[in-house]
Amino acid sequence: MSKYINLSYRDALKSAIREALKNDERVFLMGEDVGHYGGAFAVSKGLLQEFGPERIMDVPLSESGFTGSGIGAALAGMKPIVEVMTVNFSLLAMDQIINNAATLLHMSGGQLNVPVVIRMGCGIGRQLAAQHSHSWEPFYAHVPGLIVLSVGTHEDARGMLLSALESPDPVILFEYTSMLNLEKEIPEDAGAVDIRQAKVLKQGKDLSLITYGTGVYKCLEAADILAGEGMDVEVIDLRVLRPMDEETFLTSITKTHRALVVEDAWRSVSISSEVAARIMEKAFYELDAPVERLCGVEVPIPYPKHLEDASVPQVYDIVEKVTKMLRP
Amino acid sequence: MKKTASNKPKISAEEGKRLLHQMLLIRRFEEKSAEEYTKSKIRGFLHLYVGEEAVAVGVTQSLKEEDYILSTYREHGHALARGMDPGEIMAEMFGKLEGCSMGRGGSMHLFDSKINFFGGNAIVCGHLPMAVGMALASKKQGKKNVTCCFFGEGAAAEGEFHESMNLAALWNVPVLFLCENNLYAMGTALKYTHSEQKLEKKGPAYGIETGSVNGMDLMAVMEASQKAVDYIRKTGKPYFLVCYTYRFRAHSMFDAELYREKAEVEKWKKEDPIPKFSEYLLKEKMISAEEIQEIEGKVEREIEKAIEFAENGTWEDVKDLTRFVYTESQRS
Numbered sequence: 067m068s069k070y071i072n073l074s075y076r077d078a079l080k081s082a083i084r085e086a087l088k089n090d091e092r093v094f095l096m097g098e099d100v101g102h103y104g105g106a107f108a109v110s111k112g113l114l115q116e117f118g119p120e121r122i123m124d125v126p127l128s129e130s131g132f133t134g135s136g137i138g139a140a141l142a143g144m145k146p147i148v149e150v151m152t153v154n155f156s157l158l159a160m161d162q163i164i165n166n167a168a169t170l171l172h173m174s175g176g177q178l179n180v181p182v183v184i185r186m187g188c189g190i191g192r193q194l195a196a197q198h199s200h201s202w203e204p205f206y207a208h209v210p211g212l213i214v215l216s217v218g219t220h221e222d223a224r225g226m227l228l229s230a231l232e233s234p235d236p237v238i239l240f241e242y243t244s245m246l247n248l249e250k251e252i253p254e255d256a257g258a259v260d261i262r263q264a265k266v267l268k269q270g271k272d273l274s275l276i277t278y279g280t281g282v283y284k285c286l287e288a289a290d291i292l293a294g295e296g297m298d299v300e301v302i303d304l305r306v307l308r309p310m311d312e313e314t315f316l317t318s319i320t321k322t323h324r325a326l327v328v329e330d331a332w333r334s335v336s337i338s339s340e341v342a343a344r345i346m347e348k349a350f351y352e353l354d355a356p357v358e359r360l361c362g363v364e365v366p367i368p369y370p371k372h373l374e375d376a377s378v379p380q381v382y383d384i385v386e387k388v389t390k391m392l393r394p
Numbered sequence: 395m396k397k398t399a400s401n402k403p404k405i406s407a408e409e410g411k412r413l414l415h416q417m418l419l420i421r422r423f424e425e426k427s428a429e430e431y432t433k434s435k436i437r438g439f440l441h442l443y444v445g446e447e448a449v450a451v452g453v454t455q456s457l458k459e460e461d462y463i464l465s466t467y468r469e470h471g472h473a474l475a476r477g478m479d480p481g482e483i484m485a486e487m488f489g490k491l492e493g494c495s496m497g498r499g500g501s502m503h504l505f506d507s508k509i510n511f512f513g514g515n516a517i518v519c520g521h522l523p524m525a526v527g528m529a530l531a532s533k534k535q536g537k538k539n540v541t542c543c544f545f546g547e548g549a550a551a552e553g554e555f556h557e558s559m560n561l562a563a564l565w566n567v568p569v570l571f572l573c574e575n576n577l578y579a580m581g582t583a584l585k586y587t588h589s590e591q592k593l594e595k596k597g598p599a600y601g602i603e604t605g606s607v608n609g610m611d612l613m614a615v616m617e618a619s620q621k622a623v624d625y626i627r628k629t630g631k632p633y634f635l636v637c638y639t640y641r642f643r644a645h646s647m648f649d650a651e652l653y654r655e656k657a658e659v660e661k662w663k664k665e666d667p668i669p670k671f672s673e674y675l676l677k678e679k680m681i682s683a684e685e686i687q688e689i690e691g692k693v694e695r696e697i698e699k700a701i702e703f704a705e706n707g708t709w710e711d712v713k714d715l716t717r718f719v720y721t722e723s724q725r726s
Contacts, residue, residue: 131561141527177506
């Protein structure tokens with residue numbers, strides 16, 4: 067039995083970066099304020115002092131320029147970790163990510179690999195208003211050629227980066243800034259994790275709660291409350307948003323026959339749309355009720371706390387929705 | 395470096411013939427490509443390099459095998475000058491499996507990692523940040539190679555140009571920013587797109603060593619690019635070289651050329667780098683008229699062979715459509 071340690075989401079991310087830098091000389095971290103400032107969210111605090119400016123590179127505010135440089139360095143044999151401070155700024159680098167990172171392998175007929183890892187802080191819930199509160203996983207998950215991972219748990223915060231660096235193809239890592247201070251117990255020897263499959267985090271037989279990102283802990287909390295009411299729901303963390311692992315949730319539905327998909331992203335053309343479509347295509351006759359969704363309300367995220375809270379699914383929304391589905 | 399007569403590249407008759415052959419190969423290859431386009435053998439966008447040959451040929455002379463090259467969507471000339479097989483390029487444009495990018499890219503996406511040729515990049519200026527990153531990798535790895543990045547003057551209006559110049563200078567990385575200023579960004583003239591039309595003024599603003607040269611003069615391009623590459627190898631720092639050139643043909647095969655006068659094109663044709671260089675070789679008695687004819691004949695046969703190779707190529711099986719989205723050994 068391995069020992070468990072208490073770790074914040076931030077420290078889990080940081081220990082993964084440290085381990086990667088120690089393990090492989092080709093790895094370096096580049097991003098805005100990652101060095102002298104210590105990282106906008108203090109994820110890389112102290113790493114400049116430990117590894118020096120060649121490995122921890124502060125970059126100017128030029129998202130396209132430095133993300134593209136990361137892609138170029140990856141083409142030429144390095145293993146860059148590019149930190150885009152927040153997903154909001156990543157649109158300035160989207161040309162590089164989509165037109166270059168995602169296409170070079172294909173355009174070159176399989177000649178060129180782009181083993182870059184791009185980390186983005188993201189999420190809603192810190193009263194940062196419309197330009198700094200985004201759940202844009204669906205944008206990136208739309209693009210063939212990218213591997214899109216959502217870091218919804220502390221074990222994944224500790225392990226996904228390490229696995230991503232082993233990938234010969236470009237990986238986008240979504241990290242959730244609202245979870246940075248949250249502490250959880252994880253095995254002391256936690257490390258690299260699978261990055262191909264979704265994960266059943268709680269077994270249940272009445273309904274499948276399918277989610278990712280900040281939805282994961284919310285759904286687990288809702289599942290606890292529902293258990294107290296005698297409702298036994300299964301919680302699935304999608305984790306890999308592209309290429310999407312559908313087997314895990316399709317298998318779950320053959321057991322529960324009901325599904326609710328939960329996400330912060332805007333409802334239209336979202337991850338939940340995709341999940342619902344695949345269930346309809348591949349498990350239609352397993353369903354005892356229509357697939358339901360709880361998503362972000364389609365509004366630029368407002369500043370006031372009560373309006374922001376109302377913009378994305380909360381634990382009580384999940385509890386209420388599941389109760390209605392199971393006890394109409 | 396001081397400009398003196400002794401710095402001029404002294405070429406041998408042999409080299410002169412080789413250089414003329416390269417320029418002619420590009421010229422005739424492009425003419426043939428236009429012909430194949432009208433026969434619908436080549437589809438999509440086709441951007442021809444006719445008129446600009448001295449730049450690709452001149453610059454590549456200063457590069458070594460281990461140097462990296464990134465180019466634009468008007469890259470047939472660079473690929474040929476670098477030594478890419480004409481048959482593989484033609485097959486690529488025919489969309490055949492035998493193409494340099496297995497037919498997946500077409501005219502705008504020629505790749506050949508064997509000769510360090512990294513595209514064939516068709517988002518204007520999108521490859522400049524990558525070039526900086528490749529040069530950064532070389533620096534980190536302690537390699538001595540140079541990354542040469544070709545782009546047009548249209549790219550110099552993009553934000554990525556300025557970001558890349560800043561990053562390259564900030565990080566001191568060995569990259570040659572090679573601007574082919576052919577005066578038109580697609581159909582919009584330089585004067586309508588740049589507040590400062592002397593593009594070479596943009597380099598010093600970033601503390602980057604900069605030069606400019608008549609891109610219609612092969613020997614001048616060779617000299618200027620050798621100087622630039624020598625500087626980069628010596629210092630590890632970036633260099634910005636602007637080559638003033640002109641494309642004789644339309645932007646692409648869809649272009650009706652409404653934006654420039656025929657007289658202007660004719661005027662520039664008098665600067666055609668190929669006759670100019672041929673005359674130079676003749677004058678210096680490094681070549682005879684018969685030898686020029688022999689080179690023409692050789693080029694013709696090479697192009698015939700390329701067409702034959704492309705014609706005989708195979709169409710990829712549709713069942714393989716989704717190949718090369720992810721690395722095959724990793725994901726099925």
